[in-house]
Amino acid sequence: MSRHAHEHEHERHHAHDHSHPPQPDIDSGPMGHYQLMGAALGELLIEKGVITADELRATIELIDGKSPEDGARVVARAWTDPDYRRRLLEDGNAAVDALGVEMPDTHLVVVENTAKVHNVIVCTLCSCYPRMLLGLPPDWYKAHAYRSRVVREPRAVLREFGTELPDDTEIRVHDSTADMRYLVLPRRPDGTEDMNEEELAALVTRDCMIGVSSPKAP
Amino acid sequence: MARFAPGDRVFVREAYPPGHIRTPWYIRGKSGVIERVCGEFRNPEELAYGRDGTPRRTLYRVRFMQREVWDDYAEHPGDTVDIEIYDHWLEPAA
Amino acid sequence: MRGIHDLGGLPAGSVDLEEHEPGYWEKRIDGIRLLLADRKRRLITVDEMRRGIESLGKDVYDRLGYYERWTASVTGVMLEKGVITTDELGRKMAEIEERDKARLERAGSGDG
Known part of the structure; x- marks a missing residue:
């Protein structure tokens, strides 16, 4: 690191508290040290022909195109089609592929909530997350508090999300440490018998598929 | 060929080497039951240093009882945590 | 020594539920990393990136935002490999x- 960068770094140290507020975007003020570094890395890789500007643009579009709506479609299909549900639990990759979601580099394990068992997902080591089904993970999923505590006091953590489970429900935490990625198949809420697949999908939020919340009938 | 099958009881090695390790600290030295065999995967401890990650290692999902992981576990006694662990971190329980 | 990133079971405060939309610079480093790791290039593995993050040292790891750590690590690996x-x-x-x-x-x- 250059002397200049070091000084810059030093200034940041004092300017920056430990709570990691949302990062300012490029338009709102001078670029931070790591924003400069990321921009420089991108430009150098393009100049050298390692990547192209078009590939980078297309990749960012791909990232923008992923959202929990894909996961919700999968859940709603599983709720309405018992055969699909069985396939989803047996071979997650093949089942989501059938709905147009490819997960080429990871293995999808779908874990089903029942009257007796509630599943919740975490990555205590970094931020492994089923991005192809849910998009980018929320800030809290990547932060210290959730990663530290949900493996040790899951009920207390779920309560902070407003989720109260019956006393006799067992919680099964899934720590994504390696090549598997997890999706929670929540329970279909009572009172939704007349709803179609599309209406059901609208009930399935991102947090339900991480396991910190449960879908509610409208 | 996988050394363990679903239902087998295993111990996680109580080892603390430096380097890039995907076996969480909190589970080392604990015992659990094989939930499933995930397949063979490149070894992250090698991949982390730019090598090719071979030989591949068998990866398992191991289920642990929370009350056996944490001495002071205060929630449901049936609660569990499932963790992916590579073969070389596991030993058969006696 | 316990890795700085290895957080399971450590004491911590309540979960901060506030979220922000990722900015362009955050998605850019995410996209760069995906391209560098793809089958065409294979210039970085996810474990090389994680190792770079885990090597930042506790002070830096705690102070930097999520994508700042990514930027530091991916750039470091590209320097190590002589790509830049x-x-x-x-x-x-x-x-x-x-x-x-x-x-x-x-x-x-x-x-x-």
């Missing part, structure tokens, strides 16, 4: 910083 050099990186960062200053000056004069 320190000199190129330093010059390019200085050039972009000058462009950024000029942009802010233009924006400032536009307001007044």
Whole structure:
């Protein structure tokens, strides 16, 4: 690191508290040290022909195109089609592929909530997350508090999300440490018998598929 | 060929080497039951240093009882945590 | 020694539920990492990136935001592999910083 960068770094140290507020975007003020570094890395890789500007643009579009709506479609299909549900639990990759979601580099394990068992997902080591089904993970999923505590006091953590489970429900935490990625198949809420697949999908939020919340009938 | 099958009881090695390790600290030295065999995967401890990650290692999902992981576990006694662990971190329980 | 990233079971405060939409610079480093790791390039594995993050040291790890850590690590691995050099990186960062200053000056004069 250059002397200049070091000084810059030093200034940041004092300017920056430990709570990691949302990062300012490029338009709102001078670029931070790591924003400069990321921009420089991108430009150098393009100049050298390692990547192209078009590939980078297309990749960012791909990232923008992923959202929990894909996961919700999968859940709603599983709720309405018992055969699909069985396939989803047996071979997650093949089942989501059938709905147009490819997960080429990871293995999808779908874990089903029942009257007796509630599943919740975490990555205590970094931020492994089923991005192809849910998009980018929320800030809290990547932060210290959730990663530290949900493996040790899951009920207390779920309560902070407003989720109260019956006393006799067992919680099964899934720590994504390696090549598997997890999706929670929540329970279909009572009172939704007349709803179609599309209406059901609208009930399935991102947090339900991480396991910190449960879908509610409208 | 996988050394363990679903239902087998295993111990996680109580080892603390430096380097890039995907076996969480909190589970080392604990015992659990094989939930499933995930397949063979490149070894992250090698991949982390730019090598090719071979030989591949068998990866398992191991289920642990929370009350056996944490001495002071205060929630449901049936609660569990499932963790992916590579073969070389596991030993058969006696 | 316990890794700085290895958080399971450590004491911590309540979960901060506030979220922010990822900015362009955050998605850019995410996209760069995906491209560098793809089948065509294979210039970085996810474990190399994680190792770079885990090697930042506790002070830096705790202080940096999520994508700041990614940027530090991915850039570090590209330096190690000789894809870019320190000199190129330093010059390019200085050039972009000058462009950024000029942009802010233009924006400032536009307001007044």
